[in-house]
Amino acid sequence: MPEIQIEGTQLEVTDEGYLTDPSQWTENIAQHLAQETGIELTEKHFEVLKFLRDQTEAGVPLTIRRIGKSGIVSIKDFYALFPGGPLKVSSRIAGIHKPASCV
Amino acid sequence: MEQPAVSSATGTKPAPLKKVLIIVSKGTLENVYAGLVMANGALMEGMEANMFFTFFGLSAIEKDKQDHLHTATVGNPAFMPQIPTMLAGLPGFESFASFMMRKEMDKLDIPPVSEFMEMIVAGGGKLYGCKLAVDMFKLSREDFIDDLEDIITVGDMYALAAGEGTQIIFI
Numbered sequence A: 001m002p003e004i005q006i007e008g009t010q011l012e013v014t015d016e017g018y019l020t021d022p023s024q025w026t027e028n029i030a031q032h033l034a035q036e037t038g039i040e041l042t043e044k045h046f047e048v049l050k051f052l053r054d055q056t057e058a059g060v061p062l063t064i065r066r067i068g069k070s071g072i073v074s075i076k077d078f079y080a081l082f083p084g085g086p087l088k089v090s091s092r093i094a095g096i097h098k099p100a101s102c103v
Numbered sequence B: 001m002e003q004p005a006v007s008s009a010t011g012t013k014p015a016p017l018k019k020v021l022i023i024v025s026k027g028t029l030e031n032v033y034a035g036l037v038m039a040n041g042a043l044m045e046g047m048e049a050n051m052f053f054t055f056f057g058l059s060a061i062e063k064d065k066q067d068h069l070h071t072a073t074v075g076n077p078a079f080m081p082q083i084p085t086m087l088a089g090l091p092g093f094e095s096f097a098s099f100m101m102r103k104e105m106d107k108l109d110i111p112p113v114s115e116f117m118e119m120i121v122a123g124g125g126k127l128y129g130c131k132l133a134v135d136m137f138k139l140s141r142e143d144f145i146d147d148l149e150d151i152i153t154v155g156d157m158y159a160l161a162a163g164e165g166t167q168i169i170f171i
Helices: A027-036 A043-057 A064-069 A075-081 A086-093 B029-044 B055-061 B093-107 B113-122 B131-136 B154-159
Strands: A003-006 A009-012 B019-024 B048-053 B126-130 B150-152 B166-170
Touching (some): A003 A027, A043 A075, A064 A086, A075 A086, B029 B048, B029 B055, B055 B131, B126 B131
Parallel strands (some): B126 B150
């Protein structure tokens, strides 16, 4: 498993760049991961990231439909916040596993 | 098939797909959903996606039909091969089987066709209807969903697939 370093912390990631240990995540790490994709995180971004992490902790499978219905963000805004594959990109920045859904 | 190569630290690998055009010519549940999942999937991977509905695929974009699509129970050996045709052809059987299929999809968080198309359009995907089919079935713009981008001819449909890294998928 490849490793990356963010501000002195060694983090193990999958080949696609997802944190193998979600508990190591901090908001700082999110900023770094987002910068790699050219995204500047705003409060709205963090609202979505928190939602994703809460859902993952509760064991709820993530689908873009659920995010659209969450009331936190509309699907159109979700695509605008995390361009280029929103669910994948936001999951990576949120430090959770790669989404395993076809929807 | 030759793909333009992209050099990277790990060596050359094929360039990812950039855009898809999905043509839906059938109006059954499994065919329409296959198209919708693929279009939405493409958008979720950061690709562009256009959908073109023709012949029986028009049912998927008709306001009063799209959430009531069926799947064949007769003449469909892939579906419940143990059920004899005589039984599968009884009145109401096809409706019931289709209803059960839609329920199973809902359990997997797959939305009804109308909502699915809203999601696709929200993600930047565009939906088109086939002018020939629309004329043949004697339909008009009012029969279709508001999100329909346009009703176009085959030439314009090919223009939707312009650009390198584009694939056309026919269902």
